[in-house]
Amino acid sequence: MLNDTKALAKGFWTTFKHIVRPPITVRYPDEKRTTAAxxxxxxxxxRDEDGLERCIGCELCAAACPSQAILVRAEENDPSRPVSPGERFASVYEINMIRCIFCGFCEExxxxxxxxxxxxxxLSDFKRPDFVYTKEMLLDPEKNAPPTQFHADVERSTDERGVHTALGTVYRSHHPIGAPDPRPPVPTEAQAGDNEDPA
Ligand code: SF4
Ligand code: SF4
Structure with a gap:
Protein backbone atom coordinates (compact mmCIF):
# COMPACT_ATOMS: atom_id res chain seq x y z
CA MET A 1 0.00 0.00 0.00
CA LEU A 2 2.75 2.41 1.01
CA ASN A 3 4.78 1.48 -2.07
CA ASP A 4 1.73 2.03 -4.30
CA THR A 5 1.19 5.47 -2.81
CA LYS A 6 4.85 6.34 -3.31
CA ALA A 7 4.72 5.20 -6.93
CA LEU A 8 1.55 7.24 -7.49
CA ALA A 9 3.09 10.35 -5.90
CA LYS A 10 6.21 9.92 -8.04
CA GLY A 11 4.11 9.70 -11.19
CA PHE A 12 2.08 12.81 -10.30
CA TRP A 13 5.29 14.68 -9.41
CA THR A 14 6.57 14.04 -12.93
CA THR A 15 3.33 15.42 -14.37
CA PHE A 16 3.29 18.53 -12.16
CA LYS A 17 6.93 19.23 -12.87
CA HIS A 18 6.15 19.54 -16.56
CA ILE A 19 3.04 21.69 -16.06
CA VAL A 20 5.15 24.66 -14.95
CA ARG A 21 7.78 24.25 -17.64
CA PRO A 22 7.43 26.30 -20.83
CA PRO A 23 6.21 24.24 -23.79
CA ILE A 24 8.74 23.33 -26.46
CA THR A 25 7.21 23.59 -29.90
CA VAL A 26 9.30 22.72 -32.91
CA ARG A 27 7.89 23.94 -36.22
CA TYR A 28 8.83 20.82 -38.08
CA PRO A 29 9.63 20.50 -40.96
CA ASP A 30 10.71 24.15 -41.19
CA GLU A 31 12.77 23.65 -38.06
CA LYS A 32 14.67 20.53 -37.28
CA ARG A 33 16.04 19.40 -33.97
CA THR A 34 19.61 18.31 -33.70
CA THR A 35 19.90 14.58 -33.64
CA ALA A 36 21.98 12.98 -30.92
CA ALA A 37 25.60 12.30 -31.71
CA ARG A 47 35.44 7.01 -50.18
CA ASP A 48 39.07 7.46 -49.22
CA GLU A 49 40.69 10.82 -49.80
CA ASP A 50 42.20 9.51 -53.04
CA GLY A 51 38.69 8.82 -54.35
CA LEU A 52 38.79 5.03 -54.02
CA GLU A 53 35.74 3.41 -52.47
CA ARG A 54 36.52 2.28 -48.96
CA CYS A 55 34.31 -0.79 -49.26
CA ILE A 56 36.35 -3.90 -50.02
CA GLY A 57 33.37 -6.16 -50.58
CA CYS A 58 34.07 -8.38 -47.56
CA GLU A 59 30.34 -8.84 -46.87
CA LEU A 60 30.82 -8.66 -43.10
CA CYS A 61 28.09 -6.02 -42.88
CA ALA A 62 25.68 -8.33 -44.69
CA ALA A 63 26.58 -11.18 -42.36
CA ALA A 64 26.08 -8.99 -39.28
CA CYS A 65 22.74 -7.59 -40.39
CA PRO A 66 19.97 -9.22 -38.36
CA SER A 67 17.36 -8.18 -40.93
CA GLN A 68 19.16 -9.51 -43.99
CA ALA A 69 18.76 -6.07 -45.46
CA ILE A 70 22.17 -5.83 -47.14
CA LEU A 71 23.20 -7.40 -50.41
CA VAL A 72 26.87 -7.30 -51.41
CA ARG A 73 28.36 -8.80 -54.55
CA ALA A 74 32.15 -8.57 -54.68
CA GLU A 75 34.49 -8.64 -57.66
CA GLU A 76 38.27 -8.74 -58.00
CA ASN A 77 39.90 -5.36 -58.49
CA ASP A 78 41.73 -4.72 -61.74
CA PRO A 79 45.20 -3.69 -60.43
CA SER A 80 45.55 -1.15 -63.23
CA ARG A 81 42.22 0.53 -62.36
CA PRO A 82 41.30 -0.39 -58.78
CA VAL A 83 37.93 0.66 -57.41
CA SER A 84 38.91 0.06 -53.78
CA PRO A 85 42.19 -0.30 -51.87
CA GLY A 86 41.58 -4.03 -51.25
CA GLU A 87 41.79 -7.07 -53.50
CA ARG A 88 38.08 -6.88 -54.10
CA PHE A 89 35.41 -4.22 -54.33
CA ALA A 90 31.63 -4.23 -54.10
CA SER A 91 30.25 -4.38 -57.62
CA VAL A 92 26.77 -4.45 -56.10
CA TYR A 93 25.88 -2.92 -52.75
CA GLU A 94 22.25 -2.57 -51.81
CA ILE A 95 20.34 -1.91 -48.60
CA ASN A 96 16.67 -2.70 -48.41
CA MET A 97 15.50 0.10 -46.14
CA ILE A 98 12.10 -1.50 -45.55
CA ARG A 99 13.89 -4.27 -43.72
CA CYS A 100 16.45 -2.11 -41.91
CA ILE A 101 15.88 -1.63 -38.18
CA PHE A 102 18.72 0.94 -37.81
CA CYS A 103 20.59 -1.18 -35.31
CA GLY A 104 24.00 -0.07 -36.60
CA PHE A 105 25.48 -3.56 -36.64
CA CYS A 106 26.64 -3.09 -40.24
CA GLU A 107 28.62 -0.01 -39.21
CA GLU A 108 30.19 -1.86 -36.31
CA LEU A 123 13.23 8.64 -45.40
CA SER A 124 9.61 8.14 -46.37
CA ASP A 125 8.80 7.21 -49.94
CA PHE A 126 5.93 5.85 -51.98
CA LYS A 127 7.11 2.91 -54.03
CA ARG A 128 8.71 -0.22 -52.68
CA PRO A 129 11.56 -0.30 -55.22
CA ASP A 130 12.63 3.17 -54.10
CA PHE A 131 13.48 1.77 -50.67
CA VAL A 132 16.27 -0.33 -52.09
CA TYR A 133 19.25 2.02 -51.85
CA THR A 134 21.91 1.19 -54.39
CA LYS A 135 25.65 1.72 -54.10
CA GLU A 136 25.42 4.90 -56.15
CA MET A 137 22.70 6.31 -53.89
CA LEU A 138 24.72 5.45 -50.81
CA LEU A 139 28.01 6.82 -52.10
CA ASP A 140 26.65 10.06 -53.58
CA PRO A 141 23.14 10.73 -52.24
CA GLU A 142 23.29 14.37 -53.29
CA LYS A 143 23.59 13.29 -56.91
CA ASN A 144 21.92 9.91 -57.10
CA ALA A 145 19.29 9.56 -54.40
CA PRO A 146 15.66 10.13 -55.43
CA PRO A 147 14.38 13.49 -54.17
CA THR A 148 11.54 11.92 -52.17
CA GLN A 149 14.03 10.06 -50.09
CA PHE A 150 14.87 13.08 -48.03
CA HIS A 151 12.07 15.45 -47.04
CA ALA A 152 9.29 17.70 -48.20
CA ASP A 153 11.64 20.53 -49.13
CA VAL A 154 13.08 18.28 -51.78
CA GLU A 155 9.74 17.51 -53.30
CA ARG A 156 9.14 21.19 -53.90
CA SER A 157 11.58 22.60 -56.35
CA THR A 158 11.82 25.71 -54.18
CA ASP A 159 12.33 26.07 -50.47
CA GLU A 160 10.24 28.14 -48.06
CA ARG A 161 12.06 31.28 -49.20
CA GLY A 162 11.22 30.71 -52.84
CA VAL A 163 14.80 29.79 -53.67
CA HIS A 164 15.48 26.89 -55.98
CA THR A 165 17.09 24.11 -54.04
CA ALA A 166 18.99 21.38 -55.75
CA LEU A 167 19.02 18.12 -53.84
CA GLY A 168 22.58 18.59 -52.66
CA THR A 169 21.75 21.99 -51.24
CA VAL A 170 18.73 20.65 -49.40
CA TYR A 171 20.72 17.77 -48.02
CA ARG A 172 23.38 20.12 -46.72
CA SER A 173 20.80 22.56 -45.36
CA HIS A 174 19.87 20.16 -42.58
CA HIS A 175 21.00 22.34 -39.76
CA PRO A 176 20.10 22.34 -36.08
CA ILE A 177 17.75 24.95 -34.65
CA GLY A 178 19.68 28.08 -33.84
CA ALA A 179 22.69 27.07 -35.94
CA PRO A 180 23.65 29.35 -38.83
CA ASP A 181 21.76 28.58 -42.05
CA PRO A 182 24.40 27.23 -44.46
CA ARG A 183 22.43 28.33 -47.53
CA PRO A 184 23.47 31.46 -49.41
CA PRO A 185 21.43 34.55 -48.45
CA VAL A 186 18.47 35.48 -50.60
CA PRO A 187 19.13 38.72 -52.52
CA THR A 188 16.97 41.64 -51.43
CA GLU A 189 14.56 43.17 -53.96
CA ALA A 190 16.93 46.12 -54.41
CA GLN A 191 19.87 43.82 -55.08
CA ALA A 192 17.80 41.74 -57.48
CA GLY A 193 16.80 44.98 -59.30
CA ASP A 194 20.48 46.01 -59.60
CA ASN A 195 21.20 42.78 -61.41
CA GLU A 196 18.36 43.14 -63.90
CA ASP A 197 19.29 43.75 -67.50
CA PRO A 198 18.34 47.41 -68.17
CA ALA A 199 17.48 46.51 -71.77
S1 SF4 B 1 30.72 -1.95 -46.15
FE1 SF4 B 1 30.35 -4.15 -45.77
S2 SF4 B 1 31.22 -5.19 -47.52
FE2 SF4 B 1 32.05 -3.13 -47.52
S3 SF4 B 1 33.98 -3.29 -46.39
FE3 SF4 B 1 32.44 -2.71 -44.90
S4 SF4 B 1 31.69 -4.64 -44.05
FE4 SF4 B 1 32.81 -5.14 -45.92
S1 SF4 C 1 21.39 -0.81 -39.49
FE1 SF4 C 1 19.97 -1.79 -40.95
S2 SF4 C 1 21.26 -2.52 -42.61
FE2 SF4 C 1 22.63 -2.12 -40.85
S3 SF4 C 1 22.78 -4.07 -39.75
FE3 SF4 C 1 21.09 -2.97 -38.80
S4 SF4 C 1 19.27 -3.64 -39.90
FE4 SF4 C 1 21.02 -4.23 -41.15
Missing part, protein backbone atom coordinates in the same frame (compact mmCIF):
# COMPACT_ATOMS: atom_id res chain seq x y z
CA UNK A 38 24.89 8.59 -31.81
CA UNK A 39 21.66 8.89 -33.81
CA UNK A 40 21.41 6.19 -36.45
CA UNK A 41 19.70 7.38 -39.61
CA UNK A 42 20.32 6.91 -43.30
CA UNK A 43 23.41 4.98 -44.28
CA UNK A 44 26.18 6.37 -46.37
CA UNK A 45 29.14 4.68 -48.05
CA UNK A 46 32.43 6.56 -47.93
CA UNK A 109 31.05 -4.91 -38.42
CA UNK A 110 32.81 -2.95 -41.17
CA UNK A 111 36.59 -3.29 -40.79
CA UNK A 112 37.37 -0.22 -42.93
CA UNK A 113 34.71 2.30 -41.83
CA UNK A 114 33.17 2.19 -45.27
CA UNK A 115 29.57 2.40 -44.10
CA UNK A 116 28.14 4.69 -41.46
CA UNK A 117 24.67 5.62 -40.34
CA UNK A 118 24.16 9.38 -40.44
CA UNK A 119 21.73 11.99 -39.09
CA UNK A 120 19.23 11.86 -41.98
CA UNK A 121 15.85 10.60 -40.80
CA UNK A 122 13.38 11.82 -43.41
Missing amino acids: KFRGRHRLY ACPVDAIKLGPEYE
Whole structure:
Protein backbone atom coordinates (compact mmCIF):
# COMPACT_ATOMS: atom_id res chain seq x y z
CA MET A 1 0.00 0.00 0.00
CA LEU A 2 2.75 2.41 1.01
CA ASN A 3 4.78 1.48 -2.07
CA ASP A 4 1.73 2.03 -4.30
CA THR A 5 1.19 5.47 -2.81
CA LYS A 6 4.85 6.34 -3.31
CA ALA A 7 4.72 5.20 -6.93
CA LEU A 8 1.55 7.24 -7.49
CA ALA A 9 3.09 10.35 -5.90
CA LYS A 10 6.21 9.92 -8.04
CA GLY A 11 4.11 9.70 -11.19
CA PHE A 12 2.08 12.81 -10.30
CA TRP A 13 5.29 14.68 -9.41
CA THR A 14 6.57 14.04 -12.93
CA THR A 15 3.33 15.42 -14.37
CA PHE A 16 3.29 18.53 -12.16
CA LYS A 17 6.93 19.23 -12.87
CA HIS A 18 6.15 19.54 -16.56
CA ILE A 19 3.04 21.69 -16.06
CA VAL A 20 5.15 24.66 -14.95
CA ARG A 21 7.78 24.25 -17.64
CA PRO A 22 7.43 26.30 -20.83
CA PRO A 23 6.21 24.24 -23.79
CA ILE A 24 8.74 23.33 -26.46
CA THR A 25 7.21 23.59 -29.90
CA VAL A 26 9.30 22.72 -32.91
CA ARG A 27 7.89 23.94 -36.22
CA TYR A 28 8.83 20.82 -38.08
CA PRO A 29 9.63 20.50 -40.96
CA ASP A 30 10.71 24.15 -41.19
CA GLU A 31 12.77 23.65 -38.06
CA LYS A 32 14.67 20.53 -37.28
CA ARG A 33 16.04 19.40 -33.97
CA THR A 34 19.61 18.31 -33.70
CA THR A 35 19.90 14.58 -33.64
CA ALA A 36 21.98 12.98 -30.92
CA ALA A 37 25.60 12.30 -31.71
CA LYS A 38 24.89 8.59 -31.81
CA PHE A 39 21.66 8.89 -33.81
CA ARG A 40 21.41 6.19 -36.45
CA GLY A 41 19.70 7.38 -39.61
CA ARG A 42 20.32 6.91 -43.30
CA HIS A 43 23.41 4.98 -44.28
CA ARG A 44 26.18 6.37 -46.37
CA LEU A 45 29.14 4.68 -48.05
CA TYR A 46 32.43 6.56 -47.93
CA ARG A 47 35.44 7.01 -50.18
CA ASP A 48 39.07 7.46 -49.22
CA GLU A 49 40.69 10.82 -49.80
CA ASP A 50 42.20 9.51 -53.04
CA GLY A 51 38.69 8.82 -54.35
CA LEU A 52 38.79 5.03 -54.02
CA GLU A 53 35.74 3.41 -52.47
CA ARG A 54 36.52 2.28 -48.96
CA CYS A 55 34.31 -0.79 -49.26
CA ILE A 56 36.35 -3.90 -50.02
CA GLY A 57 33.37 -6.16 -50.58
CA CYS A 58 34.07 -8.38 -47.56
CA GLU A 59 30.34 -8.84 -46.87
CA LEU A 60 30.82 -8.66 -43.10
CA CYS A 61 28.09 -6.02 -42.88
CA ALA A 62 25.68 -8.33 -44.69
CA ALA A 63 26.58 -11.18 -42.36
CA ALA A 64 26.08 -8.99 -39.28
CA CYS A 65 22.74 -7.59 -40.39
CA PRO A 66 19.97 -9.22 -38.36
CA SER A 67 17.36 -8.18 -40.93
CA GLN A 68 19.16 -9.51 -43.99
CA ALA A 69 18.76 -6.07 -45.46
CA ILE A 70 22.17 -5.83 -47.14
CA LEU A 71 23.20 -7.40 -50.41
CA VAL A 72 26.87 -7.30 -51.41
CA ARG A 73 28.36 -8.80 -54.55
CA ALA A 74 32.15 -8.57 -54.68
CA GLU A 75 34.49 -8.64 -57.66
CA GLU A 76 38.27 -8.74 -58.00
CA ASN A 77 39.90 -5.36 -58.49
CA ASP A 78 41.73 -4.72 -61.74
CA PRO A 79 45.20 -3.69 -60.43
CA SER A 80 45.55 -1.15 -63.23
CA ARG A 81 42.22 0.53 -62.36
CA PRO A 82 41.30 -0.39 -58.78
CA VAL A 83 37.93 0.66 -57.41
CA SER A 84 38.91 0.06 -53.78
CA PRO A 85 42.19 -0.30 -51.87
CA GLY A 86 41.58 -4.03 -51.25
CA GLU A 87 41.79 -7.07 -53.50
CA ARG A 88 38.08 -6.88 -54.10
CA PHE A 89 35.41 -4.22 -54.33
CA ALA A 90 31.63 -4.23 -54.10
CA SER A 91 30.25 -4.38 -57.62
CA VAL A 92 26.77 -4.45 -56.10
CA TYR A 93 25.88 -2.92 -52.75
CA GLU A 94 22.25 -2.57 -51.81
CA ILE A 95 20.34 -1.91 -48.60
CA ASN A 96 16.67 -2.70 -48.41
CA MET A 97 15.50 0.10 -46.14
CA ILE A 98 12.10 -1.50 -45.55
CA ARG A 99 13.89 -4.27 -43.72
CA CYS A 100 16.45 -2.11 -41.91
CA ILE A 101 15.88 -1.63 -38.18
CA PHE A 102 18.72 0.94 -37.81
CA CYS A 103 20.59 -1.18 -35.31
CA GLY A 104 24.00 -0.07 -36.60
CA PHE A 105 25.48 -3.56 -36.64
CA CYS A 106 26.64 -3.09 -40.24
CA GLU A 107 28.62 -0.01 -39.21
CA GLU A 108 30.19 -1.86 -36.31
CA ALA A 109 31.05 -4.91 -38.42
CA CYS A 110 32.81 -2.95 -41.17
CA PRO A 111 36.59 -3.29 -40.79
CA VAL A 112 37.37 -0.22 -42.93
CA ASP A 113 34.71 2.30 -41.83
CA ALA A 114 33.17 2.19 -45.27
CA ILE A 115 29.57 2.40 -44.10
CA LYS A 116 28.14 4.69 -41.46
CA LEU A 117 24.67 5.62 -40.34
CA GLY A 118 24.16 9.38 -40.44
CA PRO A 119 21.73 11.99 -39.09
CA GLU A 120 19.23 11.86 -41.98
CA TYR A 121 15.85 10.60 -40.80
CA GLU A 122 13.38 11.82 -43.41
CA LEU A 123 13.23 8.64 -45.40
CA SER A 124 9.61 8.14 -46.37
CA ASP A 125 8.80 7.21 -49.94
CA PHE A 126 5.93 5.85 -51.98
CA LYS A 127 7.11 2.91 -54.03
CA ARG A 128 8.71 -0.22 -52.68
CA PRO A 129 11.56 -0.30 -55.22
CA ASP A 130 12.63 3.17 -54.10
CA PHE A 131 13.48 1.77 -50.67
CA VAL A 132 16.27 -0.33 -52.09
CA TYR A 133 19.25 2.02 -51.85
CA THR A 134 21.91 1.19 -54.39
CA LYS A 135 25.65 1.72 -54.10
CA GLU A 136 25.42 4.90 -56.15
CA MET A 137 22.70 6.31 -53.89
CA LEU A 138 24.72 5.45 -50.81
CA LEU A 139 28.01 6.82 -52.10
CA ASP A 140 26.65 10.06 -53.58
CA PRO A 141 23.14 10.73 -52.24
CA GLU A 142 23.29 14.37 -53.29
CA LYS A 143 23.59 13.29 -56.91
CA ASN A 144 21.92 9.91 -57.10
CA ALA A 145 19.29 9.56 -54.40
CA PRO A 146 15.66 10.13 -55.43
CA PRO A 147 14.38 13.49 -54.17
CA THR A 148 11.54 11.92 -52.17
CA GLN A 149 14.03 10.06 -50.09
CA PHE A 150 14.87 13.08 -48.03
CA HIS A 151 12.07 15.45 -47.04
CA ALA A 152 9.29 17.70 -48.20
CA ASP A 153 11.64 20.53 -49.13
CA VAL A 154 13.08 18.28 -51.78
CA GLU A 155 9.74 17.51 -53.30
CA ARG A 156 9.14 21.19 -53.90
CA SER A 157 11.58 22.60 -56.35
CA THR A 158 11.82 25.71 -54.18
CA ASP A 159 12.33 26.07 -50.47
CA GLU A 160 10.24 28.14 -48.06
CA ARG A 161 12.06 31.28 -49.20
CA GLY A 162 11.22 30.71 -52.84
CA VAL A 163 14.80 29.79 -53.67
CA HIS A 164 15.48 26.89 -55.98
CA THR A 165 17.09 24.11 -54.04
CA ALA A 166 18.99 21.38 -55.75
CA LEU A 167 19.02 18.12 -53.84
CA GLY A 168 22.58 18.59 -52.66
CA THR A 169 21.75 21.99 -51.24
CA VAL A 170 18.73 20.65 -49.40
CA TYR A 171 20.72 17.77 -48.02
CA ARG A 172 23.38 20.12 -46.72
CA SER A 173 20.80 22.56 -45.36
CA HIS A 174 19.87 20.16 -42.58
CA HIS A 175 21.00 22.34 -39.76
CA PRO A 176 20.10 22.34 -36.08
CA ILE A 177 17.75 24.95 -34.65
CA GLY A 178 19.68 28.08 -33.84
CA ALA A 179 22.69 27.07 -35.94
CA PRO A 180 23.65 29.35 -38.83
CA ASP A 181 21.76 28.58 -42.05
CA PRO A 182 24.40 27.23 -44.46
CA ARG A 183 22.43 28.33 -47.53
CA PRO A 184 23.47 31.46 -49.41
CA PRO A 185 21.43 34.55 -48.45
CA VAL A 186 18.47 35.48 -50.60
CA PRO A 187 19.13 38.72 -52.52
CA THR A 188 16.97 41.64 -51.43
CA GLU A 189 14.56 43.17 -53.96
CA ALA A 190 16.93 46.12 -54.41
CA GLN A 191 19.87 43.82 -55.08
CA ALA A 192 17.80 41.74 -57.48
CA GLY A 193 16.80 44.98 -59.30
CA ASP A 194 20.48 46.01 -59.60
CA ASN A 195 21.20 42.78 -61.41
CA GLU A 196 18.36 43.14 -63.90
CA ASP A 197 19.29 43.75 -67.50
CA PRO A 198 18.34 47.41 -68.17
CA ALA A 199 17.48 46.51 -71.77
S1 SF4 B 1 21.39 -0.81 -39.49
FE1 SF4 B 1 21.09 -2.97 -38.80
S2 SF4 B 1 19.27 -3.64 -39.90
FE2 SF4 B 1 19.97 -1.79 -40.95
S3 SF4 B 1 21.26 -2.52 -42.61
FE3 SF4 B 1 22.63 -2.12 -40.85
S4 SF4 B 1 22.78 -4.07 -39.75
FE4 SF4 B 1 21.02 -4.23 -41.15
S1 SF4 C 1 30.72 -1.95 -46.15
FE1 SF4 C 1 32.44 -2.71 -44.90
S2 SF4 C 1 31.69 -4.64 -44.05
FE2 SF4 C 1 30.35 -4.15 -45.77
S3 SF4 C 1 31.22 -5.19 -47.52
FE3 SF4 C 1 32.05 -3.13 -47.52
S4 SF4 C 1 33.98 -3.29 -46.39
FE4 SF4 C 1 32.81 -5.14 -45.92
